Amino acid sequence: MHRKTLFASLLASSALALAVSTPALADKHDRAEQAIAAAEAKIHTAESIGTSTEAPRATAEARAALATAKEALKSGHKSDAIATAIRAQALADTAIGQLQHSKDQAVANAQADQREGVAAAQNQAAAAQQQAVTAQQQAAEANSRADAAQQSAATSAADAASARAAATLAAQTPPAQVETTTTTSQPATTVHRSTKKVVRRTTTAPVTTVVVPSSQVTTTTKVTQP
Secondary structure, three states, X not given: OHHHHHHHHHHHHHHHHHXXXXXXXXXXXXXXXXXXXXXXXXXXXXXXXXXXXXXXXXHHHHHXXXXXXXXXXXXXXXXXXXXXXXXXXXXXXXXXXXXXXXXXXXXXXXXXHHHHHHHHHHHHHHHHHHHHHHHHHXXXXXXXXXXXXXXXXXXXXXXXXXXXXXHHHHHHOOOOEEEEEEEEEOOOOOEEEOOEEOOOOOEEXXXXXXXXXXXXXXXXXXXXXX
């Protein structure tokens, strides 16, 4: 919007300045007044779009040149008034150019900052996504360890329950009755006997051997479950 207003004002001021610089039947007094009016219009346009803030030096010089042109015209120095008024227009153009450059630079800086902000936001989003993936992996590992620990605890609990059940069953079962019977057999001895008879011829009777079986001990154990 400011740029459109600026261009329209510049066109009007330039047209007025062109009319002043074009030879005409008017005398120098009229030409000086036209030059002063064109300079004043251009300075007013510059100030209305902000040159007093963005280009204060050029704007002040343009305003001072305009005042000098008016004084020169009052003093009858028509040629000086025309030249000074044209210089005031040039200073106003300078102020407008500086303002436009500042605005263009501000727009470029804003666009650069926006691009940097977008890039930084994208980097932060990528980092956050990577952190989320890492957190998910760590959570999965933690869940796996928790499941393993829970399974181990369940196994230990089952083993403990089995041990308690076995102990309870052992405590409730009376001890087995053991009956031991020992049988002893007397040993047999072997007796060697010799019988001699006196006859006309001396002969030796056959030897009779009696075998007595050796002693035997038999132990019988009988276990009776209740």
